[in-house]
Amino acid sequence: MxxxxxxxxxxxxxxxxxxxxxxxxxxxxxxxxxxxxxxxxxxxxxxxxxxxxxxxxxxxxxxxxxxxxxxxxxxxxxxxxxxxxxxxxxxxxxxxxxxxxxxxxxxxxxxxxxxxxxxxxxxxxxxxxxxxxxxxxxxxxxxxxxxxxxxxxxxxxxxxxxxxxxxxxxxxxxxxxxxxxxxxxxxxxxxxxxxxxxxxxxxxxxxxxxxxxxxxxxxxxxxxxxxxxxxxxxxxxxxxxxxxxxxxxxxxxxxxxxxxxxxxxxxxxxAESDRLFAVFTQNAAMYTEFRNEDEEVIKKVNAEIDALLSGLKSPDEITTAVTKDHSGEISDMEDQTQSLYSGSDAVLNLTYPVPGHYAVSQHFGHYRNGRAHTGIDYPAPTGSRVVASQKGIVIKVRRLNYSYGYYVMIYHGTDAKGRKIVTLYAHNSAILVSVGQSVIKGQQIAKSGSTGNSTGPHCHFEVIIDGAKRNPATFVSR
Incomplete structure (x- = not known):
């Protein structure tokens, strides 16, 4: 055991x-x-x-x-x-x-x-x-x-x-x-x-x-x-x-x-840049825009313009149709096709927008802060004649207290490549035309001024080809 x-x-x-x-x-x-x-x-x-x-x-x-x-x-x-x-x-x-x-x-x-x-x-x-x-x-x-x-x-x-x-x-x-x-x-x-x-x-x-x-x-x-x-x-x-x-x-x-x-x-x-720039342009009498406008404001204005441009018809497309922008500003354009170029490069032979005032206070391009300046600025005393740079039809009139201020847009027709040509005239003190009105080359459409984003009286001039802003210096001549 x-x-x-x-x-x-x-x-x-x-x-x-x-x-x-x-x-x-x-x-x-x-x-x-x-x-x-x-x-x-x-x-x-x-x-x-x-x-x-x-x-x-x-x-x-x-x-x-x-x-x-x-x-x-x-x-x-x-x-x-x-x-x-x-x-x-x-x-x-x-x-x-x-x-x-x-x-x-x-x-x-x-x-x-x-x-x-x-x-x-x-x-x-x-x-x-x-x-x-x-x-x-x-x-x-x-x-x-x-x-x-x-x-x-x-x-x-x-x-x-x-x-x-x-x-x-x-x-x-x-x-x-x-x-x-x-x-x-x-x-x-x-x-x-x-x-x-x-x-x-x-x-x-x-x-x-x-x-x-x-x-x-x-x-x-x-x-x-x-x-x-x-x-x-x-x-x-x-x-x-x-x-x-x-x-x-x-x-x-x-x-x-x-x-x-x-x-x-x-x-x-x-704020300091705008203050100094206002003094500088005043001393030189070379007025232009302030360079530091709010980006959201710029986007808003550009979106409105882009919407208008996207709805433009070529002269050949304008028959009996009524062409309007999103705000209903363009009235009947029938029988006005004679005011537009159709497939001709002559449409780009532009005259200066402010006769007798050829000095440039701000060229087309970019500022030192990186922002784009999409046109050319021509300083001119308030009330100076602002004329249509080419024949066409007024497609937009706006009176703003910011950005372009009082501005006019004219549609001139198409060039030889079929591209739609539009010009813009901004910062006017008074506008003398209305939407749908036909104008001839050199006809007064506004009086220069300093409305909107501006350091003093001048005309901001833009050339827009198929929605893209181009250097006006390429197309203007006396």
Whole structure:
């Protein structure tokens, strides 16, 4: 019996050693897997990652370049003395700085837009990750409870088995043998033998129960460890996304603060530029437009003009149809086709819009601040004659207190390439024609003035070919 006891103890110790050192590879229960939508989202994000990084780098490079240009511009401005600030050179340098700051604002706004889009995208990724984490946490907690219960059951069984081993060790083999040998008769012997055999069988079953529960604990522990690893991975992934999101949000806030600062600088510099420019043009009597008009105002006016131009018909198309712009300004043009050129380059032989005033205060092109000047400015005293540069039909008359001020547009027909030719005359003090009226070359259509965005009396003259503004100097002659 002592031999049996030692063998049993050895088996138990071996199982305990196995429990303390084994590595489990199986789950006890079915594991939750990331949703298909999450996987697809991650794949799409990965596909777009390179393009977004390239865009971010481009914006970053632009910021660095503009920052260097701004430093150079500010250094240039600092070299001017106070009495030189009303010179064209200083104003040009200031406008150059304005153009740089304006570009910086555009880059910053683009960065903010990109960062906000990234925050929105990250939030979309974070939401399913949070849901997934809750599911994993719940599964882990349930698995932990099952493990704890299994462990408690094992402890009870193990303690019972330990007590039985102790009793067996204390009683030894002699007590079993004595019980059999002291039997009074064969019946008692057989009864005691069956009892001893039953106890031995019970001990064997108890050992099997200990081993079975131990194996379950080992398996469950492995599953629990795997759940914990998945949970930790999901938490780390979520934390990473949250950190990225916060980084982008901080970037938005930082850029917005910088945008606010740049806007103040831009507003102050534009006001200073306009003030100095007004003095300069007045001293030289070379009036033109202020260079820093609100961009939204410019877009609004241009959109109105573009809408009109897009509806123009060629002379051949004008028969009995009534052609109107979106405001209903153009009345019946039937029987007026004789006032228009049709497929002739003679339409581009234009006369100067203000007879006797040929000096140019502002040429066609771009200002130092980067903005376009889409015509030529001819300074002329208020009330000077403004004439049609070619025969045609008046298609638009507007009286604004901003932008072009009081302006007239005339449609002249088409050139040899079939392109539609239109001229525009702005900043007038009075308009002498109406929409739909036919005019001849050199006929007075307005009086020069300084309405709208203007530093003083002048005529802003534009030539528009198929909707595109071209340099009038190419076409005018005395």
């Amino acid at each position: 002592k031999h049996f006891t030692k063998k049993t103890i050895c088996i138990l110790l071996s199982v305990l050693f196995l429990f303390s050192t084994c590595c489990v590879t199986a789950w006890a229960d079915e594991e939750e897997t990331p949703s298909a939508s999450t996987t697809q989202s991650e794949s799409a994000t990965k596909d777009n990652e390179k393009a977004k990084k390239d865009a971010e780098k481009s914006l970053s490079d632009q910021k660095k370049e503009l920052n260097e240009k701004l430093k150079e511009s500010e250094k240039k401005l600092a070299e001017f003395k106070d009495n030189a600030k009303t010179t064209e050179a200083y104003i040009d340098a200031l406008d150059e700085k304005i153009g740089i700051v304006d570009k910086e604002l555009k880059v910053l706004n683009a960065e903010v837009k990109a960062a906000r889009a990234k925050v929105e995208e990250l939030n979309k990724q974070i939401e399913p990750l949070e849901k997934q984490l809750k599911v994993l946490q719940k599964a882990y907690d349930e698995a932990q409870k099952e493990f704890d219960k299994l462990n408690d059951d094992f402890t009870i069984t193990y303690n019972a088995y330990c007590l039985r081993l102790r009793a067996m060790y204390i009683s030894g083999t002699d007590s079993v043998l004595a019980a059999l040998l002291t039997s009074k008769d064969i019946s008692q012997f057989l009864a005691r033998y069956e009892m001893i055999k039953a106890v031995a069988k019970s001990d064997t079953e108890l050992l099997k129960d200990v081993n079975a529960k131990m194996e379950k604990i080992i398996t469950k522990q492995g599953g629990l460890n795997e759940r914990k690893a998945v949970l930790s991975s999901a938490q780390a992934k979520l934390n990473k996304k949250r950190d990225e999101c916060k980084k982008e949000q901080d970037k938005v806030e930082k850029d917005q603060e910088l945008i606010a600062q740049k806007k103040v600088i831009l507003s102050e510099d534009r």
